[in-house]
Amino acid sequence: xxxxxxxxxxxxxxxxxxxxxxxxxxxxxxxxxxxxxxxxxxxxxxxxxxxxxxxxxxxxxxxxxxxxxxxxxxxxxxxxxxxxxxxxxxxxxxxxxxxxxxxxxxxxxxxxxxxxxxxxxxxxxxxxxxxxxxxxxxxxxxxxxxxxxxxxxxxxxxxxxxxxxxxxxxxxxxxxxxxxxxxxxxxxxxxxxxxxxxxxxxxxxxxxxxxxxxxxxxxxxxxxxxxxxxxxxxxxxxxxxxxxxxxxxxxxxxxxxxxxxxxxxxxxxxxxxx
Numbered sequence: 001x002x003x004x005x006x007x008x009x010x011x012x013x014x015x016x017x018x019x020x021x022x023x024x025x026x027x028x029x030x031x032x033x034x035x036x037x038x039x040x041x042x043x044x045x046x047x048x049x050x051x052x053x054x055x056x057x058x059x060x061x062x063x064x065x066x067x068x069x070x071x072x073x074x075x076x077x078x079x080x081x082x083x084x085x086x087x088x089x090x091x092x093x094x095x096x097x098x099x100x101x102x103x104x105x106x107x108x109x110x111x112x113x114x115x116x117x118x119x120x121x122x123x124x125x126x127x128x129x130x131x132x133x134x135x136x137x138x139x140x141x142x143x144x145x146x147x148x149x150x151x152x153x154x155x156x157x158x159x160x161x162x163x164x165x166x167x168x169x170x171x172x173x174x175x176x177x178x179x180x181x182x183x184x185x186x187x188x189x190x191x192x193x194x195x196x197x198x199x200x201x202x203x204x205x206x207x208x209x210x211x212x213x214x215x216x217x218x219x220x221x222x223x224x225x226x227x228x229x230x231x232x233x234x235x236x237x238x239x240x241x242x243x244x245x246x247x248x249x250x251x252x253x254x255x256x257x258x259x260x261x262x263x264x265x266x267x268x269x270x271x272x273x274x
Contacts, residue, residue, distance in 0.1 A: 010049065010140040010165070010237060018044040025117060029071050042238035043071060047117075049237045052076035052139040054127060054155055056103040058222030059145030059169055059229065061093035066230035068111045068118045072237070075111065076139055078123040079103045090219035127151070132158035143233055144168040145226065149203035156196035160184055165236050165243075168196070169229045173215055174253040176225035180232050180243040183265075187246065194246055194265045201266070221253050 021029070021043060032038045032046075049072045053060050056079040067075060081103050083094045091103075098106035104122040111118055123135060136142060136158055144155040144166060152168060159166035160183050169178035183195035228249065235241045250259045 010045075018048055020044070021047065022117075025071065028115075028117075032070070037240040038238050042240065045238050046071045046234070047073040049141065050074040050076070050139045051141045051143060051233060051237075052078065052135060053143045053145060054078050054151065055145035055147070056091075056093065056107040057081070057087065057145065057147065058090040058171065058217070058219075059226040060107070061091045062223050062226030063143055063145055063230045063233070064107055064111060065093055065114065066227055067233060068115045070230070070234055071115070071117065072233075073117070074119045074121065074139075076121040076123060076135065077104045077107050078125065078127050078135070079107075080124060080126040090217065090222045092223070127154065129154050129158060133161060136162040136164065140164055141233060141236060142166045143229060145229070149200070152200075153196060153203065156181060160195060166196075167229050167232045167236070169225045171217060171221050171225050173217055174221060176221055176251045176253075177248055178225055178229050178232065178244065179248045180236065180245045182243075182245050192265050194263055198266045199248060199263050218253060221251075224251060224253070 021040065025047070026033065029043050032043050033040050051067060051072050051074070053063055053075065056064065056077050060077070060079070064075060064077065083091070083098045083101050083103055083106050085099055087094060088096065093110045094103065094106045102124050104124045108120040108122055111120055125131065127135070132154060141164055142155060142159045144152055146152060146155070155168065156166060159181065163184045166181040167178065168181065170176060179199065181196055182193050185193050187193055232243055235243050246262060246264065248261045248263060250261065
């Protein structure tokens, strides 16, 4: 992959031209093409984009569905879990007929039904730091829809090392959050963009934040946060709008309230945990 970035900020092959849209694609994405912020050029960027999504669960389901519907040409899916009955309350890319299947397989079949133009690459594994860095050589955007801090720190480190943007989000019982990380770049004022450890210097003690299997979670919440994460990815790919770099978006479902917290780099580079 080339080290040269396109105007949208993603890494692009500087030799290969954008692939034109077929008549079927023009009809399928007509509502996108009508938007001045996207247009035909933006839709071609979506077609050329290569996005790796960690997790095909609660957050991954809407992320994958909306990116596939939007025409993101290549979607990688990394997950080592199988579909279970308790997943179906929120993981809407799966259904009752896929219980027991690997989530990567179930999600790939659903994407093919939704949009046959999308190439899906399945990684049926729990990503380690080494494997993530290996896989990221073939992608220009990473989205982390995992449910644990170990994976979130690993994803942040791998994306920073690969110099590609990371969209990361999390959900609790009735609340969620998301942000965009590009710590390898400087902001408009010349200061370095913050990284994940500038927002979360260290993981909370084990057991402090219970998993959704223990505390419960409202299913529609994952749809809200996952869809917002997909929107951030589309903005990054097309260059439309202002991504959530240096801003943490918070959502409280019970009060129907959104808040935004700005955060900056903490001076010296934060050390990475093992």
